[in-house]
Amino acid sequence: ETGVTQSPTHLIKTRGQQVTLRCSSQSGHNTVSWYQQALGQGPQFIFQYYREEENGRGNFPPRFSGLQFPNYSSELNVNALELDDSALYLCASSLSWGGGEKLFFGSGTQLSVL
């Protein structure tokens, strides 16, 4: 039990729709990262939020956006869903954003785009 919770656990959407995924970080953690894991692949870094500001982004298009709230919980928004967006979306929280920090992952949201 990592103390990181994600909702919903599963979601089915159709192409072109928009989706919002939510993450509550572990108590005291001010940094949240989001990862996308396609079937048979390792997780891919989407972006990171530190104290409500995005401070790192992977190779994902602008239709992937996020928010972090004053309580450090976070949202991942994906617009104009594509079939290839079907994946497990993982949220991870950490005490800070310095490299080498231990990440605590939530159990993920499985998104299926039809």
Next chain:
Amino acid sequence: RKEVEQDPGPFNVPEGATVAFNCTYSNSASQSFFWYRQDCRKEPKLLMSVYSSGNEDGRFTAQLNRASQYISLLIRDSKLSDSATYLCVVNQGGGNKLTFGTGTQLKVEL
């Protein structure tokens, strides 16, 4: 070339066997290194950090060779419960961005 490369396996081994996984990374400026374990479609869990001096945690031994940009994980006396996917992970610097390999699947059999 992929940033982190692993043999996807699967590695099918009998209980009690010793198995080794290898991983290479492309960015020589990478700063920290880890092995994560992931059970089927669940979240990755940190198994151990990897240091140049090598480190051991029970039946697990990890090693880093910076000159060759190579990371290894050795599992001794394999248990059925070790069956999982093992992810080689590199922090290339700049926050908590982790670069994961595709994972190596291990199946330990009776």
